[in-house]
Amino acid sequence: MVSVITCTIRDEMIENVFDNYSSQLWKKKELIIILNKDSISIEKWKKKALDYENVSIIQLPEEKTLGECLNYGIEKSKYDFIAKFDDDDYYSPYYLTEAMDAFKNNHVHLVGKGSSYMYLPQEKLLFLRKIGNEDKLGRSSLKGGTLVFKKEIYPKVKFQPRKAGTDAVFINDCIKKKYKIYATSKYNYVYIRREEQSHTYKINNDSIKKNSKFIGKTDDFKEISTKEFGIN
Numbered sequence: 001m002v003s004v005i006t007c008t009i010r011d012e013m014i015e016n017v018f019d020n021y022s023s024q025l026w027k028k029k030e031l032i033i034i035l036n037k038d039s040i041s042i043e044k045w046k047k048k049a050l051d052y053e054n055v056s057i058i059q060l061p062e063e064k065t066l067g068e069c070l071n072y073g074i075e076k077s078k079y080d081f082i083a084k085f086d087d088d089d090y091y092s093p094y095y096l097t098e099a100m101d102a103f104k105n106n107h108v109h110l111v112g113k114g115s116s117y118m119y120l121p122q123e124k125l126l127f128l129r130k131i132g133n134e135d136k137l138g139r140s141s142l143k144g145g146t147l148v149f150k151k152e153i154y155p156k157v158k159f160q161p162r163k164a165g166t167d168a169v170f171i172n173d174c175i176k177k178k179y180k181i182y183a184t185s186k187y188n189y190v191y192i193r194r195e196e197q198s199h200t201y202k203i204n205n206d207s208i209k210k211n212s213k214f215i216g217k218t219d220d221f222k223e224i225s226t227k228e229f230g231i232n
Helices: 011-022 041-049 066-076 095-106 168-177 205-210 223-225
Strands: 003-006 030-037 055-059 082-083 110-113 115-120 123-129 148-150 181-184 190-191 211-216
Touching: 003 011, 003 066, 003 095, 011 030, 011 041, 030 041, 041 055, 041 211, 055 082, 055 095, 066 168, 082 095, 082 168, 095 110, 095 181, 110 168, 115 223, 123 205, 123 223, 181 223, 190 223
Parallel strands: 003 030, 003 082, 030 055, 110 181, 115 190
Antiparallel strands: 082 148, 110 148, 115 123, 123 211
16 A cells, blocks of 8 residues: 655665565555665665565666656555655654554645654764644645655656755645645654765754754664554
């Protein structure tokens, strides 16, 4: 029922990608992994996928943009709902369950997080970031790593072939088309901000901290950020 699409250029994220998918308590799902770097060994990822159900591995030339990769994944998907998972963030076991509950109860087209947690692993600091609403229907801004939407809106709305801002343009296009948007709770997703990694969101950590609410220093951000939702 839900097709999870993850695009990656980072071979070192292999465990995180599979863990986020396999931990989901939502049972009816598939995972489409798109490798967007020529030097990554697809055979390594295919071998890893043998231990999991309903996983497809695709490799596209690295000159393809993120938007093109995501659109390709949508076209290859077999279910009616699409969930975009980033390769380096945390999605709790209840993440898909919460998103699907929002579709069932609010009759919307696009679901995501307006508020969510952010973790800086080097400093072990947890913050709360807010760019939009929480538990509310409306024209909310959503975080790009949290988009779940009905496949029926594609190809009326596509991910644009851009090097940056792909998610923001997609959300704005949904708003222009008057598709209904729902922002879920701040729980069950954590934006992991690693200093040593490249991020499409080009802003330094100090700037993000200033615009976020400090929660505390912790070794276990998962316990704080996870909230149980009904299981399908």
